[in-house]
Every structure is written in structure tokens, then in C-alpha cells.
Amino acid sequence: KSVTQWLQDHGQPREWQERFWNIIALAILNDSPEHTSAEIFKRALKAMFHGKRENSSLAFPLTSLSQLLRMPAENYVRQHGGTILTHSAVERIDSIYDVQKGDSHPERFIITTADGRRITARAIICALPHRQALQVLRSSNLSENISLLLQQMETLRDSSIINVHLWFNKVFTQLPFAAIIGRNFQWIFNTRMIRTKDSHTPTHLTLVMSGANSFIHLPKEHLLHVALQDLHAVLPESRTASLLHYLVIKERTATIALRPGVDALRPGPETPVHGLFLAGDWTATGLPATIEGAVRSGKQAAALAIRLLSGEHS
Ligand SMILES: Cc1cc2nc3c(=O)[nH]c(=O)nc-3n(C[C@H](O)[C@H](O)[C@H](O)COP(=O)(O)OP(=O)(O)OC[C@H]3O[C@@H](n4cnc5c(N)ncnc54)[C@H](O)[C@@H]3O)c2cc1C
Known part of the structure; x- marks a missing residue:
């Protein structure tokens, strides 16, 4: 059901829709209320108005988003021993299997970047935007099982x-x-x-x-x-x-585009490839495509990757 249909079902006059609901729905869902999912809108309203008072407050960044979000995140990663490569776009991800063991799960992945790096990893969280994730996964040599996921991702619109x-x-x-x-x-x-x-x-x-x-x-x-x-x-x-x-x-x-029914098309953090996880505002967060949704999905994917790696070590 679309937001407009839902509002009509609840007897909201056209004038109220135009002067109140539509402006909120457009800002939250980034598309016309006639073409966006009532389910996602309802969830966002619930998160805003059924919780703490500050959940519904407007927030304006006083500095650039880089200063506010990116730089503290980068510092955190570096302080905890992580490395960040910039201007080093991922081109493809290849899964490597241990043929002798006959494992059905990849033993490791090799990530190839546009500047010629090759990075080996046991687990990967692909947190690229939807279009870029699709492009990278299409160019990758992962598993035939991924074709359904790619078809699903192709149906998502912008x-x-x-x-x-x-x-x-x-x-x-x-x-x-x-x-x-x-x-x-x-x-x-x-x-x-x-x-x-x-x-x-x-x-x-x-x-x-x-x-x-x-x-x-x-x-x-x-x-x-x-x-x-x-x-x-x-x-x-x-x-x-x-x-x-x-x-x-x-x-x-x-x-x-958060069209009615889009929830069924947004993939969750787990993929058919063992050790490859997805994150990003476009994945199945239940929320509109927002920073909060991206953070939520990142946490879920990280928890799954940690579980996989700690299982391997134990
Ligand atoms: C104009 C505008 C206004 C917005 N306003 C709001 C708002 O008010 N509130 C809100 O909550 N949200 C807002 N959003 C949405 C918000 O920006 C996104 O929901 C959020 O940034 C998604 O985070 P993400 O981590 O999923 O993806 P992104 O922030 O897009 O991060 C993906 C990263 O992947 C990198 N990348 C891409 N390709 C590759 C590659 N091949 N290899 C390596 N890295 C790659 C990109 O450079 C990028 O850094 C707005 C978006 C726009 C465009």
C-alpha cells in the first residue's frame, strides 16, 4: 500500500495530505507519497513519536558531515589498529576455496582494487551504495548462488x-x-x-x-x-x-526508491556466500534510506562477521 492510499483509508482530507503529511513523507522517504511504502512510513513515524521525545527532534549539523561523522569514525578505526585506504575503489571480490578439503565455504576472499592492490580477507562487509555494490558483485567471482541476490538488487530503483x-x-x-x-x-x-x-x-x-x-x-x-x-x-x-x-x-x-513492497527486495546482511555480508542504507533495515538505517545495518553485519571469525578461532 502507498502512503497516499493509507492516508485516504484513514480519512485524511486531501488538504491535510498536501499541507502536512506529504511534506513529512517526502522528507522521510525521498519520493512522492503516491509511490512510497506506507509500511516504511509507519515504522518511521513510530520510531519518531512512540519513543523518547528527542527521537522526533530536528537536528542540523553545524559542521560538515565529514567533520561530524567521517573523521571520528576514521579515528576510531585507526586507534583500534585498523587501516583505512582511500581513493582505492574495490573492483572485484574473488572467493578462494580449499579444493583439497572440498569445502563448500570460501576459505578466504581476495579483493582487487582499481589501483592494483590485492587484499586478502576471511570475512567481508560490502558497505557500498546499492549501484556500486551491484557493479562490484557482478564483476566478482564468488559463487553461482549469488545470481538470485543480484537479480533482486537489480530491481531496486533510485x-x-x-x-x-x-x-x-x-x-x-x-x-x-x-x-x-x-x-x-x-x-x-x-x-x-x-x-x-x-x-x-x-x-x-x-x-x-x-x-x-x-x-x-x-x-x-x-x-x-x-x-x-x-x-x-x-x-x-x-x-x-x-x-x-x-x-x-x-x-x-x-x-x-522506497516503493510499496520494497521491503521484500532489500537484502539482509547475510548473503548466499559464506563470509560475505552486506550493509548500507539500501539493505533490509526496516527504516527509510537514512544514516540511522545505514548504522543499524553496519552493526548487524559487523556482529555477524565477528561471530563467524570468532567461531573459526574457537
Ligand atoms: C542530498 C542528500 C541528503 C540527505 N539527507 C539525509 C538526512 O537529512 N538524514 C539522513 O539520515 N540521511 C540523509 N541522506 C541519506 C544518507 O546520506 C545515506 O542514507 C547514508 O549516507 C547511507 O550511508 P551508507 O554507509 O549506506 O552509504 P554511503 O554513505 O553512500 O557510503 C558508501 C561509501 O562507499 C564508497 N564507495 C563507493 N564505491 C566504492 C568502491 N567501488 N570501493 C570502495 N568504496 C566505494 C563511497 O565513496 C562511500 O564513501 C541524504 C542523502 C543525500 C544524497
């Missing part, structure tokens, strides 16, 4: 996000952020004010469009025009400001 950053020569709003109803972009964030608590010039606004598949192919100049039209419609004072600079960021494959 949903886009477009961000348009605008810098103006004057201040014309004191709103930290606002939802836009009935236009093309759905949110305006007063990025400079949120990050620096400073509402002086230049004003830096970010307009966000989730579920942007029908706009993603448009030229950047056209998207700028659409963003300015939406901004002028909701904040007419913006017409009096001069645009100093702009940046359009298109994320074509921002998340998987």
Missing part, C-alpha cells in the same frame, strides 16, 4: 535529491528554515544562520527538493530558475535581493 545553494547580497528573512507547500522545492534552510547563528550578509539559503526524479535531467540553469520562482513565491522580499552566487547539486542516486 530516487534523486536536488539542493540549490543561493547567496544573496542582503538579508530578507529571519526564518531558520521553512517548508514550502504546493511548489517544486519543499524546504528552505537558512544555512548561514543555522551554522553560524549569524544573520548578516551574504545570506546563504539552501532549497531542497526530495523525490526529484522528474527534475534531475534538467540543466542547472533551469533548476536555478525553478528554485528562484519558488523562493519568490513564498518570500516575496527575496525579489529585492541580488543573487551573488549559486550552486546546484544533483544527487541522481541519492537513495533507493
Whole structure:
């Protein structure tokens, strides 16, 4: 069932859908409520409103996501004896079997990277985005049993996000952020004010469009025009400001499309290849394709890999 069908079943008038539900559903599920899963939406609402109060709070990063999330994670891995290779994309993973033992499980894996490295591992967590994971697994020599998983992954579709950053020569709003109803972009964030608590010039606004598949192919100049039209419609004072600079960021494959029934297509952490695990926001987390889902799946995959390796040692 789609989010729209579910809302209709519960007697939510069209106006409430347009002015309240749709804006929340689009932000959470990154696609139109007519095409997204009511089940996943319900789970997200439950997680937000049936738990602790802070579960439903809005959080704005005050620094870049790299500083907030990536760097502490990298430090943690290094401090615990791990190694991180960057600019070293995985091209393929080959499973090696001990023919003499006649084992049906791979004894080890060899990972080949684009810069020519060959890394040996007993267990692997493939935490690549959905498209890249599919490409790497297709190029790999693993096991025939993996073909069903690949077919399942091929059926997953993408949903886009477009961000348009605008810098103006004057201040014309004191709103930290606002939802836009009935236009093309759905949110305006007063990025400079949120990050620096400073509402002086230049004003830096970010307009966000989730579920942007029908706009993603448009030229950047056209998207700028659409963003300015939406901004002028909701904040007419913006017409009096001069645009100093702009940046359009298109994320074509921002998340998987969470269509009704998609739960059955998202693979879990275990694969048909013993020792190869999957993680990522697109896997069967039960949640929308979010950071929280990615973390949850990473923890599950790590627990399974640790169990496998500690079983081998004992
Ligand atoms: C514009 C935008 C806004 C978003 N806003 C939010 C939000 O407000 N809240 C929220 O919770 N989520 C948000 N998301 C979604 C969030 O970014 C993802 O859910 C999250 O990053 C998924 O984490 P992940 O670890 O599964 O994948 P990723 O973060 O995509 O990490 C996968 C990693 O694999 C690497 N990689 C790719 N190919 C290879 C290869 N061949 N070899 C080695 N490494 C490779 C990539 O470089 C990347 O570092 C947003 C996404 C976008 C695009």
C-alpha cells in the first residue's frame, strides 16, 4: 500500500495530505507519497513519536558531515589498529576455496582494487551504495548462488535529491528554515544562520527538493530558475535581493526508491556466500534510506562477521 492510499483509508482530507503529511513523507522517504511504502512510513513515524521525545527532534549539523561523522569514525578505526585506504575503489571480490578439503565455504576472499592492490580477507562487509555494490558483485567471482541476490538488487530503483545553494547580497528573512507547500522545492534552510547563528550578509539559503526524479535531467540553469520562482513565491522580499552566487547539486542516486513492497527486495546482511555480508542504507533495515538505517545495518553485519571469525578461532 502507498502512503497516499493509507492516508485516504484513514480519512485524511486531501488538504491535510498536501499541507502536512506529504511534506513529512517526502522528507522521510525521498519520493512522492503516491509511490512510497506506507509500511516504511509507519515504522518511521513510530520510531519518531512512540519513543523518547528527542527521537522526533530536528537536528542540523553545524559542521560538515565529514567533520561530524567521517573523521571520528576514521579515528576510531585507526586507534583500534585498523587501516583505512582511500581513493582505492574495490573492483572485484574473488572467493578462494580449499579444493583439497572440498569445502563448500570460501576459505578466504581476495579483493582487487582499481589501483592494483590485492587484499586478502576471511570475512567481508560490502558497505557500498546499492549501484556500486551491484557493479562490484557482478564483476566478482564468488559463487553461482549469488545470481538470485543480484537479480533482486537489480530491481531496486533510485530516487534523486536536488539542493540549490543561493547567496544573496542582503538579508530578507529571519526564518531558520521553512517548508514550502504546493511548489517544486519543499524546504528552505537558512544555512548561514543555522551554522553560524549569524544573520548578516551574504545570506546563504539552501532549497531542497526530495523525490526529484522528474527534475534531475534538467540543466542547472533551469533548476536555478525553478528554485528562484519558488523562493519568490513564498518570500516575496527575496525579489529585492541580488543573487551573488549559486550552486546546484544533483544527487541522481541519492537513495533507493522506497516503493510499496520494497521491503521484500532489500537484502539482509547475510548473503548466499559464506563470509560475505552486506550493509548500507539500501539493505533490509526496516527504516527509510537514512544514516540511522545505514548504522543499524553496519552493526548487524559487523556482529555477524565477528561471530563467524570468532567461531573459526574457537
Ligand atoms: C542530498 C542528500 C541528503 C540527505 N539527507 C539525509 C538526512 O537529512 N538524514 C539522513 O539520515 N540521511 C540523509 N541522506 C541519506 C544518507 O546520506 C545515506 O542514507 C547514508 O549516507 C547511507 O550511508 P551508507 O554507509 O549506506 O552509504 P554511503 O554513505 O553512500 O557510503 C558508501 C561509501 O562507499 C564508497 N564507495 C563507493 N564505491 C566504492 C568502491 N567501488 N570501493 C570502495 N568504496 C566505494 C563511497 O565513496 C562511500 O564513501 C541524504 C542523502 C543525500 C544524497
